[in-house]
Amino acid sequence: MERIKLTIDGAPVEVDPGSTVLDAARKAGVHVPTLCFHPELRLEGSCRLCVVEIEGMQSLAASCVYPASSGMRVRTNSEVVRKTRKSIVELLLANHPQDCLVCPRHGTCELQEVSHQLGVRKVRFKNDARALAQDQSSVAVVRDPNKCILCGRCIRICEQVQKVSAIGLAGRGSKAVVTTPFGHGLAEGPCVACGQCIKVCPVAALKEADATEQTWRALSDPTLHTVVQVAPAVRAALGEEFGMRPGALVTEKLVTSLRKLGFNQVFDTQFGADLTIVEEGHELLRRLNESKHLPLITSCSPGWVKYAEHFCPEMLEHLSTCKSPQQMLGALVKTYYAEKIGVMPSNIFHVAIMPCTAKKFEASRPEMGRDGVRDVDAVLTTRELAAMLKEAGIDFANLPDSEFDLPLGMSSGAGGIFGVTGGVTEAVLRSVTELKTGKELEEIEFQGVRGFAGVREAVIALNGMTLKVAIVNSLGQAEKLLKKVKQGEAEYHFIEIMGCPSGCIGGGGQPFSKDPEIKHKRAAALYRQDHMKRVRKSHENPAIRELYRTFIGDPNGEKAHALLHTHYHARPRY
Amino acid sequence: MTESKCVGCTGSYTRDEKWDQLDEVMAKHKALEGALIMILHRAQLIFGYLPEDVQRYVAKSLNIPLADVYGVTTFYSSFSLTPRGKHRIAVCMGTACYVRGAGDLLTAFEKALGVKVGQTTTDGLFTLEASRCIGACGLAPVLTVGEDVYGNIMSAERVPDILRKYRAEKQQSEKVGLC
């Protein structure tokens, strides 16, 4: 098809068919402000901030939804356009609390940004910011309706990308609100706690449930032994919060920073991931042998697990019984490690730093602990950790390097790629093929399972049989694939499901980013880490071997089941 | 006791019969594309309003998110999420009625009933509403009480008369133990 030629503020620009006027403006180097627009979401055209003047049109056009066409002459900065945009922001501000200085999104708030950018200097209307109660029912996600500007991004990601629809629009006109049905708490509905809504919220209407206060208290309690674990995706993103380039791998500075905060031991969730691979690999081999409960579906994404419990309880027996890396490591910290250092598990405070908000929910599940002691006492998102480091005055970018504590800080490269979609599958394949064939792999990088397509499939020859795997990222894609599986249109032995688009690197607890390439950059960091590791297969991690020899015994054995496996239960969707 | 049962009751059947009726509606319309609003209309006829459990049931039967159902029931002003009075008084607030004094008429009803627009009297007898133009502009100002239409109500003095009629009906039915 022919390319579209138009002019933006007099400058000619060429775009592909199907482009919008906003695309063309951006191509022409014009920054058109937006609020409801989000590159990964269905177009809405509701905030009208991106209006432009198109020659020959009576009213202004919302550039984010208006198709570009050849010969179009667009003005993005005329008097009427500038005044209209300002007036729109003024209208939004008139409804908005004026507490920017103490707002958690101060500095990352998009409303603040456009207001500043457009030079809004006064609000001539009565302020009717509401004073509604925050919804704090969920252990993971908090809703502050007073801050909401009704851009609908949260609703769209929840409905369109995640197929959950825990929240929606209710009411009409100026009484319209984003809310849960009947205003019941998020915890009462099918919210899976993935936190994707937080990630797309331009303001502070959605935020994670705070765990920093609890962590600060533990850190300053001399009777507690504090242990922290860090998920792989955190090290690929935390640097962004400190002005480092996106995709910087900051593992060693991260370890130093955690020690500076006062943690007694710094462990690596990647160790837990290696352990998960060994357990899950054996579980897969066993199910393949018994031809039972296939496909095996991964269970390390707590958003996906909760989704399965609400939306497809009939599939629960397909879920791997393995706990997630966070919870495996958690169980070991409160048993193996506690025994080893001779400290009562109740005197150990275990913090997990995660790219994820659903991990907060996972840690709170009643089955994740024993004798009244939680395996993980607090879960901080990447953003919360960044906030703590800033509060502590730690100059992150200039920290010296240091290493994780042993043995629970030792990990393979396979454990690291867990943080990106396809990573679990690749790690499983590295181990399972060797366990099954007994031969060392020649090529350990399974390029075929990498990438960001919503659903990816691969067929692997495995000692005479062909192993069919599928990899899914986002719950909407999971729904589609599982429908096919249930209807017998697709058959797999193994399915990896990550609740968030692009996997943990795109988790609901990650730093806010406007970089369109962000997922590629963060993923590249984790693959780089894998490449640099001496050990790149989970079952070859010496600390894992040592653990089985001295503590757990056989993979999938009795002790493994007691500590490293779990069960699921159906939850209502309605 | 009879009084509290009256609220939102549109007929003489019991709760279970209402659910059976809803099932019939669901069975009939379920397969229809975009049936939600039609189903809600009928559910409201059966239950008098749209209680939470009815909305939940409809969502589940149609296999659509509850948020979608709640979004619809709160968007359209025909749907009520709270029980309504036995008689719905709707004063037309169309332009023709307004310029002929519908606003004063509404105020008169508010005073006479002791409720604001949108509220139901404590005895569950009346719900006062301001309706959109009902297209009976020739009779402006117009109001409806249930199915009954009153046109050319040029003076607020007629308000007590109108109310008296329905109050009398209520006393009548209480005497014979109906409803």
Added chain:
Amino acid sequence: MQYIRSHVLICAGTGCTSSGCKSVEQAMRAEIERLGLTKEVKIVQTGCFGFCKIGPIVMIYPEGSFYCYVKPEDAADLAQQHLLKGRLVERLLYRDVQNPKPTAFFTDIGFYKKQYRVALANCGAIDAENIEEYIGVDGYQALARVVSSMTPAEVIHTVKASGLRGRGGGGFSTGLKWEFAAKALGAVKYVVCNADEGDPGAFMDRSILEGDPHSVIEAMAIAGYAIGARQGYVYVRAEYPIAVHRLSIAIEQARKLGILGQGVFGSTFGFDISIRLGAGAFVCGEETALLASIEGKRGMPKPRPPYPAIKGLWDKPTLINNVETFANIPQIILRGPEWFASMGTENSKGTKVFALAGNINNTGLVEVPMGTTLREIVYDIGGGIPDNRAFKACQTGGPSGGCLPAALLDTPVDYDSLTAVGSMMGSGGLIVMDENTCMVDVARFFLEFTQDESCGKCVPCREGTKRMLEILEDITKGHGTAADIDLLEELSVTIKGASLCGLGQTAPNPVLASLRFFRDEFNAHIQDKKCPAGVCQELLTFSIIPEKCKGCTLCKKVCPVNAIAGAVKTVHTIDTAKCIKCGACIPKCPFKAIVR
């Protein structure tokens, strides 16, 4: 075959139903039976005659005698005098406000004289619940002709050539719309009839559906044939129970005769229609919101393009026309596009139905050729303002239009002329306001309406109309400042220019038009803190004219806050500090001594 000597037409539209036509009909039947006339006199329940104010209306043919304000107890007279003895029942005949002489025939009534009925042709003339009667007035002939001897392209050409423009408000060329939908690619297409008549003060669509539902069904089938659709939907307000009922009956009857369903008139073309009910949201009159509502969703508009003709109901190409537009189609096919185009003005062809209401003598539905002036409608047809009060404004275009002053009464009603003076054709509500109407309050009333009916999707409409209303409320309460006018105008530019759909894009019109034509009233509210029309409560001061007061104490007794003082037979006074401006005293004073 039975010979019917007389037809008694009883209007059963919503207006006359409210006035009690049902009991009139029962009484007539009983009386006719009693007199043994059942074989020679037929009673027909028809749709709206248009003149709702004087209902219930009864017409007796073949004479064409027109009786109004008929009560059940009049049945005996009508039957015995008129039907039996052939004498007019003079006391039930129509009397003009100006001319107290009774008018025997409806064609002589001023209200009907200047009208020319196309869309309303069958309303009030046939029994809407009987398909035979529709067929008897050439009904379904247009459809038969179309499916048997015209190609879709010829149908579209005919509609285009007629110059018909959308009667729902936008005024887009109907023929072009059909052409777009016909050209759109897709095996499945839909025809949708917009019967979500929402403009306050407009009820022509309701009357057509009540009085002539088959004309709409026929037109929809013709449209289906023209664009290649097999399914139609009528989206109708749930608040119109009679219309829904008659339409359902009509669809059922059409199906039985093979006019709807597989193989229309035995051709290979199949078409069927379902009814979908609205649920009380004005915004659903907007095309994309209406489609969302048919899909069972919140009625929130979507950005256009893509237009419904390309991507409409369930993403399929969809043609949407409103009821009145459709009602013109069969006659355009039968009588030819030239006939239709011969009526009206250069750019607005045909006739337009207006709902005439407000402070006017003859309220009701009127249909006039495009280009008729407002003055002709208000004075010649509408009979002027009651009680000889002064005309102040007439409002067209509902919440999207504006109030036009007396100076513009000679404006011809057509799409372009009304837009040029800052109002709109809209769906055809025409509300007359007299000197007792406050134009600031009316502007506030419309903003209250749009603000309440805004769907809440886009910021300019959701937040902007709320702020405009807030400012207007301040002004009517005496808290307005000079800067408020500027702010209103500035907000209007934002809302008109940046709103997503037509509701927002036209929401400021009532305010802008009033600012243009009645600015002195705004100034009176803002600067002098006075409401010249005496409507805005907070700005009123009640006082007693000493010369008129006789000291009868009636006002003193009715005052709920004891703000009136004065002994018997002495001049009373009102303590304005105490007065709550309830107005209770005014009607009590027999001497009209209390003014505000």
